Amino acid sequence: MTAASSHLPSDHPPVRFGKVGVLLVNLGTPDGTDYWSMRRYLAEFLSDRRVIEWSPLYWYPILYGIVLNKRPQKVGKAYEEIWNKDLNESYLRTYTRNQGELLGKALTDLPNVKVDWAMRYGNPSIASKMQELQKDGCEKILVFPLYPQYAAATTATVNDEAFKALLKMRWQPALRTVPQYSDDAVYIDALANSITSHLATLDWEPEVVLTSFHGIPMSYFKQGDPYHCQCMKTARLLRERLGWTKEKLRVTFQSRFGPEEWLQPYTDKTVEKLAQDGVKRIAVINPGFVSDCLETLEEIAGEAGELFHHNGGEKFTHIPCLNDTPDGMRVLEHIVRRELQGWI
Structure with a gap:
């Protein structure tokens, strides 16, 4: 749905509105198994105050002086063992993308709902995907941290990042977050x-x-x-x-x-x-x-x-985890349909 005004400059793109976005968010993944990809990912992850609650005055010298010099090689080797060689990416990225695409197909009866996916650490970022959804006309966004059990170091940091993204947006979409579903x-x-x-x-x-x-x-x-x-x-x-x-x-x-x-x-x-x-x-x-x-x-x-x-x-x-299996997708679809009530 778009709206155009005769008062807008001729080069102004049409304004889109009237859609609802669903953003699946998983923990994150490095872009590669090499040292610098691992270091970038670990630096973002381990500098999150929700993940490591120690004072930065104490933690940062350890993080930047020891951890980020040694750990990227070790973790990179571990990722190399379970890397999806066919797509040259981690399986977490593969499965999260598949979950987003399959959920979009499952919700085709809701034509104004657009599904996308992001990572808390690494790419694609939460902020970039929220901006894309907003530009595509999503005036409301349901953020779904993909954690059945709530923890401050997982669920809360996803929510933090989503609300932080709103700080830089002129036209903010309304935001909902999916609660834990450990007993669903x-x-x-x-x-x-x-x-x-x-x-x-x-x-x-x-x-x-x-x-x-x-x-x-x-x-x-x-x-x-x-x-x-x-x-x-x-x-x-x-x-x-x-x-x-x-x-x-x-x-x-x-x-x-x-x-x-x-x-x-x-x-x-x-x-x-x-x-x-x-x-x-x-x-x-x-x-x-x-x-x-x-x-x-x-x-x-x-x-x-x-x-x-x-x-x-x-x-x-x-x-194996539920991943993108029919049962796994049934869970995600069930939670999303429940949490969209009142919006669609």
């Missing part, structure tokens, strides 16, 4: 289906299934972050949906970084101990990740599997 029935059903369908492809039954969530520092939890509670609720509902015991479906936390204590039990320590205690067959799923990425493909499917086998385990399987 459609989401729980999708997780349960992904577990049962994956296990059905195996010729063995896991003794234990770990739900491995990304960790946060214990200090964040003590300051009131609801993340831990929402992870536990997701696991409880999933356990009830499958009819499993607490011993069969267990909660762990992965990806700790730095010297602080993080949420426990730790995934790597649990995998190691299970194998040492004589458990021979386990499966791991990552319910907090909407798309497979470095933390699921390299850290869990790769490293955790090796750790389990090294300590005496025999059978290990990683259950």
Whole structure:
């Protein structure tokens, strides 16, 4: 929909209006696995005050003096192992793009809704995509941080960046953000289906299934972050949906970084101990990740599997994230349609 005025300069483009934008936002991805691409990405990510809450006076000398000199090579090698070679990009970018395109097709009955996607860190940026949506006539934008469980270091920093983008806009669209959906029935059903369908492809039954969530520092939890509670609720509902015991479906936390204590039990320590205690067959799923990425493909499917086998385990399987599967897309479509009510 456009409106043109005879009072506008002849070279002024027609003003578009009347549309609603949906912006899917995932964590982010480096543009490449080389040192400088990794350094740019890590610098943006690790300088976010929501991610690392230490004082910059203390943290920045460590970040720029040590971390950004050593970590890009190490993380770059890890990304190289799980890089989508066909498209020369990370799988997180591949899946997020696919999710945006598939969601757009699923919402064709809503002709004024335009779907796009962005990354909190790296490209395409939240600000650039919000500007594109606004120029395309989106007077309202639904920002969807792709995190089922809320954490200040994930959901909140996406929302921060979206509202920050408004500061530079002359004509601001109205903004809504999608809340956490850790206990949504459609989401729980999708997780349960992904577990049962994956296990059905195996010729063995896991003794234990770990739900491995990304960790946060214990200090964040003590300051009131609801993340831990929402992870536990997701696991409880999933356990009830499958009819499993607490011993069969267990909660762990992965990806700790730095010297602080993080949420426990730790995934790597649990995998190691299970194998040492004589458990021979386990499966791991990552319910907090909407798309497979470095933390699921390299850290869990790769490293955790090796750790389990090294300590005496025999059978290990990683259950993929929902990604762009029909079940995964059903969850995203369900949440978006619910959150657009009153706007369309």
